[in-house]
Amino acid sequence: MKSIRSHLLTLQASALLITALVVSLMTFRLAWNGFNNVRDLGLEQIAATVLRHDTSLDGEPFAASGSAPQGQPDEDEDHFVSQIWTRDGQLLFSSLPQVGPPLQSVGHHIVTWQGQSWRVFAVDEDDRVVQVAVTTAIRRQHFYDLVRWLTLPLLLLVLLLGFFIRQAISDALRPLDELRNEVGQRGGRQLHSIPTEGLPTEVVPLTRTLNDLLDRLDVLMNAQKRFIADAAHELNTPLAAIRLQAQLLRRLPASERETAMDELDQGIARACRMVQQLLELARLDPEVRGHHMVPLSLEALACEAVSAFQGMAGHQDIALALDMPQAPSDIIIQGDAHALRTLLDNLIENALRYAGPGARVEVSLRGEDGHAVMRVADSGPGIPPEQRQRALERFVRLDEQRARSVHGSGLGLSIAQSVVTAHRGELLLGQSRWGGLEVCIRLPLDAQEAAPAMPDSGPCAT
Template identity: 50%
Template sequence: MNSIRSRLLLWQISALLVTALVVGVLTYRLALQGFHEVQDTGLEQIAHTVLRHDETPVPAPAGRARPSPPPTYTTGDELSPPEPEESVMEPADDEPDEGRFVSQIWSTKGELIYASVLDDGPPLQPPGYHFVVWGTHTWRVYTLPRETRTVQVAMTRQDRNQGVSSLVVWLLLPMGLLVLLLGVLIHEAVSRALRPLDQLRRDIGQREMAELHAVALSDLPDEVAPLAHTLNQLLARLDHLLAGQRQFLADAAHELNTPLAAIKLQAQLARRAHEAERQTALDDLDAGIERAIHLTAQLLQFARLEPDQRASTHEALRLDALVRQSVVAFSAAADARDTDLGLVQADAAPLVGDRVALRALLDNLLDNALRYTPPGARIDVSLRREADGVLLEIADNGPGIPAQDRSRAVERFVRLNPTDITGSGLGLAIARATAALHGGSLQLDDTPGGGLTVRVRLPLSPPP
């Protein structure tokens, strides 16, 4: 069950039912106790009434009790029973009068003087309330002793509970109606409380792909507003990402158009050139193809560094080994340009990172240094271990980059020299994106004596 509405309804209605059950049981027990107390009070009142109206009843025959006219008392404790009169009422049959109050009058000697049932009734009990088993029923008995008489009144437990059973329905009916009413109100309250979520879902679900504007927060409750705020941040990042991708595609198409148009032109020139000029035209064609290949490779490298493609695998590696491999790989190109490319320092630098991306960073920085320094220049590479990471420096004594242009130089497709047709404007951008991917930074500084120094700081392990 993953629905918040279902969970809320389940918990709240379950709590309501449990509460109603507990309250119902307590109400029933309290009502039963109160009803029994009322019945006990009734037994006590009947006993007092019988005692007040009893003067001298006639003795009951053995096995039979019958009402008698009032007797006369002597000055002693004994009775002088009169002769039976014709007005004595006999019971209608010989069955015990169960289901009604049973009243008895006993003498101080424990002799039954009067009983309202034919078979004597329950035996005499000590004063107070008692439960007595007599016949096939359990009786509630109240015994009231006085100086000359003891009155005992009893009724069956079945009769006591029969009245309570009739009240149970009237006790539980309001409780059931209350549970039903509260269940409907809880359902409506949950639905109203979750209505902003439904509205938010409909708002987002009805949007087109390009509609990435922020969600309105004014009418949202406090619990939903943080979620919507986070969603707005995600939409803003997604809009920025899509805008960057659109710009990247436009820039890539523009940058690729130039070398491809040049290749087409050079191919036409090579086709029309005479035999003596054809080799030069083919060399120009090869250079154009090489530039297009280089640009395409850098575009692929930069595309892999986009946020939606950053599922790169980080592993434990030695950055100093990668630096040595990159320097060796560019040594031939440096010798061809009569450039002094050397590894000045390479401290042991074990770290966790993307091997392919870090090698691309090194290659782009060395390629930029070779491409924009004149022949006979000097390029020094150093890798130093620091307290919290490593510092990579690539310093040359070329023309350098003015301080006011350095922030633009690390943007993609930016060439500070418009007449430069060899570069693509992606080398420093790839290096900066790779450093950011590993939690590091890239900085451009002056080289003492003239030139440009690129400093890349990387932590030993990237942030999560």
């Protein structure tokens, strides 16, 4: 698991160490150049001092007394060596016997003498040349002694910055920790929004998105609770009736059992129908089952659905018809074939159940203004305008007595509404031209795709 805190600490620590290294190298280089400049200035000052005080020499060559053997420099060679030469190269004076490089030209030089590197400065006046020299080894030793003291503040600065960076990252991420604790301590019933006051600007969008999710979860959980309560209530009635009818069946004489068994079968059919629709409604919920959208022909789907209900319509003496354009109109949409077929089945079955014997039911399909417009109309009793919106709710049966006689469950239109919403469409209830109910559905057409071939579903009634 990748940690933001660890990632930030790694990046900040790496940046700090790289910066400290670069600054150390630059400081070392600048300090070394400055140190050399100061020491070279010291050589110049020593040479000037020797010139001002050189009044005792008579021009005789310098004779070294008590000098160290050749190749074994005196232990004082680590100090400055000052020399006085004539212009023709005769050594008149040396502060350390047998120590010091040979005469150089005027100016600063780095020369090698007896295996050692020397920093040399020479200046002339009148007929004499004053030369001051020091080994670079002693100069580096002095510089390194100084560098140790320069390094301590830098190390202290790195440690302090590292501590402050760690504290700053912890403080910056504290709102995320508080948000995690806030969400982690909540239960299934605590889905209210998280306050955004006082939160950093970067955390507010995340909190708002989380609040939106909590709101949706609250709506879904409340809807699920209502659905379970309504389903339990609706199932309780037919199951109680079945139980009572089964108890009465045992007590009835043989001559009356046939009628009682018919009533028991009707109760079982109603319960099975309700359970089937409950399962279908659960399957169509987009939060449970994602819809598989593909290009499909709504004409072929409608033809299949109408053909499937021709037998039920004939048994009830109902004229079921399909009205479509004579020429192929390519009414193609992006949709889920199973969900749309469930939509058509529920609308046609509802129309057949509630229209009554001798009625008319018509399914029509047209393409209008970039939409597929499908209507399922019947000549039944219809729904009053003031009750049409309520008819789309679950378990709502406007005519309880008629609903019981046709085994209605109040879920057909609710299932249709769920499918239409998932397809970004619109469902409207109105009055048919025969005075019954007309369900009008508008779905967006898919003009860029071609419809796949649909299997032959047999003849359609027109």
